[in-house]
Amino acid sequence: MAVVAIGKVSVAPSFAADVDWNRWAIGCQGCHRPDASGSTGGAPDMKDFVSRFVTVPGGREYLVRVPGVATAAFSDKDLAALLTFVLRRFDPQHLPADFEPYTAEEIAAGRKHPLRTEAAEVRQRLLSQMSATSH
Numbered sequence: 828m829a830v831v832a833i834g835k836v837s838v839a840p841s842f843a844a845d846v847d848w849n850r851w852a853i854g855c856q857g858c859h860r861p862d863a864s865g866s867t868g869g870a871p872d873m874k875d876f877v878s879r880f881v882t883v884p885g886g887r888e889y890l891v892r893v894p895g896v897a898t899a900a901f902s903d904k905d906l907a908a909l910l911t912f913v914l915r916r917f918d919p920q921h922l923p924a925d926f927e928p929y930t931a932e933e934i935a936a937g938r939k940h941p942l943r944t945e946a947a948e949v950r951q952r953l954l955s956q957m958s959a960t961s962h
């Protein structure tokens with residue numbers, strides 16, 4: 828499908844999405860499952876939820892520093908595109924209208940400080956901020 832798209836400017840956006848989809852399949856879905864629903868005791872369910880992180884202070888940065896993202900074997904630029912894709916693909920409804928795509932610089936800065944054992948605790952704090960702000 829991607830091969831057919833080459834050279835056709837009008838289908839370029841879907842070609843870009845295919846590239847991100849392939850990265851997701853290679854680097855992420857083993858833990859997160861293809862539809863991002865995760866598994867009990869494994870990766871959390873991100874479907875229809877993950878974009879809520881960018882609505883609370885520190886949440887946008889958390890998504891970069893979470894170990895599976897910060898240590899992924901992708902360049903800063905590719906990871907910026909992939910993380911933006913994840914939010915748009917799996918939880919478009921919670922993405923704020925003024926959301927700016929992740930940049931390579933932002934990924935580079937965040938992944939220098941990957942979360943380790945404290946990831947779960949930081950996550951929990953962000954979740955409680957979400958419930959405090961939702962009605």
Ligand code: HEC
Pocket residue numbers: 851854855856857858859869870871872873877890893894895896899909910913946947950
């Ligand atoms: C080895 C398993 C594993 C892999 C591979 C992995 N993740 Fe994760 N991911 C997790 C776990 C577990 C969490 C929950 C936070 C934590 O404890 O690390 C998580 C959390 C996240 C979160 C934050 C969502 C939340 O609810 O906390 C995002 C976004 C994410 N991963 C994206 C990705 C992307 C994108 C990739 C591929 C580049 C990826 N992950 C690869 C296991 C994984």
